[in-house]
Amino acid sequence: MKDSIIRNKKVYFLISIFIFILIWQILSIVAGPLIMPSPMETIKEMFHLSIRKDFWKDILTSIIRGIIGFSLAVLIGTPIGFFMGLREEIEAFFHPFLVLFQTVPTISWIILAWLWFGTGDGDAAIFIIWIIVIPFIIINVMEGVKSVDTSLIEMGKVFNIPLKKKIIDIYFPQILPFWLAGCSIGSGLTWKGVAMAELLTAKTGIGAAMGTARINLEIAQVFVWTGILVFLGYISTVLIRKLEDLVTKKWR
Amino acid sequence: MVLLDRVTKKYNDLVVFKDLTLDIDEGKIYSILGPSGCGKTTILRIIGGLENIDSGRILLSKKRVSYIFQEHRLLPWKNVRKNLELVCPKEDLDKINMYLEMMELKDYEYSYPKDLSGGMKQRISMIRGFLYPHDILLMDEAFQALDLKLKTKLLREVYKLHKDIKNTIIFVTHNVEEALFLGDEIIVLSKKPAVILDKFKIDIPQEKRDFESKEIKNLKNKTKSLLEHTTV
Numbered sequence: 001m002k003d004s005i006i007r008n009k010k011v012y013f014l015i016s017i018f019i020f021i022l023i024w025q026i027l028s029i030v031a032g033p034l035i036m037p038s039p040m041e042t043i044k045e046m047f048h049l050s051i052r053k054d055f056w057k058d059i060l061t062s063i064i065r066g067i068i069g070f071s072l073a074v075l076i077g078t079p080i081g082f083f084m085g086l087r088e089e090i091e092a093f094f095h096p097f098l099v100l101f102q103t104v105p106t107i108s109w110i111i112l113a114w115l116w117f118g119t120g121d122g123d124a125a126i127f128i129i130w131i132i133v134i135p136f137i138i139i140n141v142m143e144g145v146k147s148v149d150t151s152l153i154e155m156g157k158v159f160n161i162p163l164k165k166k167i168i169d170i171y172f173p174q175i176l177p178f179w180l181a182g183c184s185i186g187s188g189l190t191w192k193g194v195a196m197a198e199l200l201t202a203k204t205g206i207g208a209a210m211g212t213a214r215i216n217l218e219i220a221q222v223f224v225w226t227g228i229l230v231f232l233g234y235i236s237t238v239l240i241r242k243l244e245d246l247v248t249k250k251w252r
Numbered sequence: 253m254v255l256l257d258r259v260t261k262k263y264n265d266l267v268v269f270k271d272l273t274l275d276i277d278e279g280k281i282y283s284i285l286g287p288s289g290c291g292k293t294t295i296l297r298i299i300g301g302l303e304n305i306d307s308g309r310i311l312l313s314k315k316r317v318s319y320i321f322q323e324h325r326l327l328p329w330k331n332v333r334k335n336l337e338l339v340c341p342k343e344d345l346d347k348i349n350m351y352l353e354m355m356e357l358k359d360y361e362y363s364y365p366k367d368l369s370g371g372m373k374q375r376i377s378m379i380r381g382f383l384y385p386h387d388i389l390l391m392d393e394a395f396q397a398l399d400l401k402l403k404t405k406l407l408r409e410v411y412k413l414h415k416d417i418k419n420t421i422i423f424v425t426h427n428v429e430e431a432l433f434l435g436d437e438i439i440v441l442s443k444k445p446a447v448i449l450d451k452f453k454i455d456i457p458q459e460k461r462d463f464e465s466k467e468i469k470n471l472k473n474k475t476k477s478l479l480e481h482t483t484v
Binding site for chain 1: 300301302317318319321323325327328329330338339364365366380384
């Protein structure tokens with residue numbers, strides 16, 4: 001029964017992809033290759049691009065920026081979220097910053113980052129990723145801490161479990177799913193943010209390459225870069241899910 | 253030894269008990285009986301340091317307290333052994349196996365709580381309570397999830413262990429038979445706000461107690477009528 005469901009799911013997945021490609025193909029025939037390059041032309045364009053050294057350099061540059069911005073957000077956001085969940089006065093202190101980070105439009109941050117960090121290097125892009133991702137890490141970790149089972153905290157108190165063990169053995173495993181959910185949302189936003197920030201503030205990276213493609217009206221190239229960004233987003237969420245399974249499969 | 257001295261506990265306007273004094277002898281087993289919701293658990297939580305009081309004094313004088321909760325409260329991400337090691341002093345680690353064997357859980361040493369039945373988890377939680385070094389052991393409805401046969405066996409084991417380590421046990425239950433089976437002394441509480449209705453010793457040696465014995469049945473009827481009186 002379960003096997004057949006899994007097989008069915010795979011079939012539907014393939015049908016969905018097939019229909020997507022089919023619609024794409026039809027649109028390209030209707031609209032013409034200049035406006036809508038066909039799937040085949042896009043693949044060809046990818047091969048063209050892939051023999052250029054800049055292509056791989058741009059991808060690598062964006063990945064490095066993405067990882068740095070994301071990691072900084074996780075590194076700084078996790079303890080802030082932890083203490084915000086633990087103490088209400090700390091939450092009250094950081095709350096306005098959180099609201100500010102969340103409500104100021106990304107485009108405002110990009111313009112500000114461009115003015116503050118200048119163009120040409122990736123500092124602005126890293127800053128943008130950091131500022132986009134950090135609220136999600138903070139909020140998720142905070143919610144995780146708040147939803148920690150008080151009956152287990154009491155257990156730790158009664159049996160005098162030392163603070164370090166309490167954090168590692170009682171708090172951490174309960175916060176982990178929330179933390180990973182935050183990381184998963186954040187990793188999806190990272191690749192959107194990196195492209196957007198690079199487009200407007202950098203001379204290298206996927207976003208900057210997309211900017212060049214736009215100026216030259218190379219729509220097939222825009223498709224290729226988009227595909228790469230989609231791939232990066234997909235891979236990072238899959239990796240995080242795998243990590244969660246790996247950590248929790250024994251006891252869940 | 254006075255453990256609680258004229259303690260008053262309120263939840264907002266609701267008085268759980270007022271000026272409650274709990275006077276106990278060390279090394280004995282006390283069964284606290286009372287209708288459900290009368291504040292039995294609150295008494296244990298106060299002694300265990302999990303609840304503040306509104307007035308009165310708690311006189312623990314450096315007594316170490318261990319706790320067998322009503323729910324098992326095991327860490328789901330740790331196996332049985334790791335759950336026990338969490339509270340176990342290094343020099344007592346070899347006791348874990350002894351307890352697991354006694355509770356017929358030797359095969360489950362490395363199992364995770366999700367793979368154990370409710371009764372098994374309850375037994376692990378009992379082992380944890382005994383393993384943690386203590387003078388006073390608090391037991392809150394510890395035998396709830398068990399069938400009668402296992403319950404009888406465990407009640408006897410608890411008694412044996414208690415004889416061994418000479419701890420003081422404060423056992424809270426709404427089950428009259430369990431209270432009479434285990435307690436050296438029985439404390440009967442009224443409904444909220446709780447006062448001590450009666451306090452009596454049981455002179456039958458524990459080994460001779462049986463759920464079906466005449467003495468226990470008489471005591472049971474006496475206690476039950478007392479309890480029924482309070483709820484009217």
